[in-house]
Amino acid sequence: MKNGLYVFCGIVIAVFVFIRYDFPFLAQASEHKQTSPKLVIPLKNSNGQQAGQAVLTENEKGVNVHINAFGLKPGIHAVHFHEKGVCEPPGFTSSGSRFNPFNKEHGLEKPNGPHAGDMRNIFADTSGTVKTTIVNPRVTLKKGEKNSLRDADGSALIIDENGDDLKSNPVGKSGNRVMCGVIK
Incomplete structure (x- = not known):
């Protein structure tokens, strides 16, 4: 039996x-049912070379960020949405500050946070490759919304050289911006 x-x-x-x-x-x-178009965002490194892509879709849980990137140093990296859809290497400072339409504090662990563009850290394997998906419930791809990544000047997806400590203002000690992709 x-x-x-x-x-x-x-x-x-x-x-x-x-x-x-x-x-x-x-x-x-x-x-989950997808409720928006699929946006394919080419990622470039600080030399301006192609370094992968991110695919953005949206459903009832938020914006899904499917990252497939290469050429990173192995280890933990911060990933954020920034306020301007401009990616001028090498430092990508042209993308502005973190996307923060609701004037929150930086960090997923902050009581008065997080920024809408804050997301969990990602991990690059020993070959410097990342293949992962993150869901961000604080942003939308729908045009005309206050928290839209697709406003008049667009936004950017940034990968930083180090992990984000998820609490320090203004940027979580995540180091330099090493990859960037324009969202329009």
Whole structure:
């Protein structure tokens, strides 16, 4: 009797895995419905060279940021949205400050924060590659909204050289800006 229960559980798990991974169209019903266009944002490094891309989509949970970047130093990096859609290397200071339409304090761990553009840190593997997805519930891709990344001058996605401590003002000790992508 006990062996039969183990066999039954194993079959149920195998069927779930088979359906979930071999027939993705069946699994889509459980995923969040996309409510906006897909924006493909080329990322460039401080030398102005192509260094990957970010794909932005939006659903009821916020803006999904799918990052696929290379050429970073291995380790933790901060990623933020900045207020201007300009990416002039090498320092990318042309992108302005962090995106903060609601005048909050910097940092996901601050009681009076965070900036709308603050996001969790990302990790580059030993080859300097990042493949990850972040959800930011404080911004939108819908034009005309106060927290829209697609306002008149656009915005930028910035990756910094170090991780963000998630609490220090104004920038969380994250170091220089090393990658940038324009959002329009």
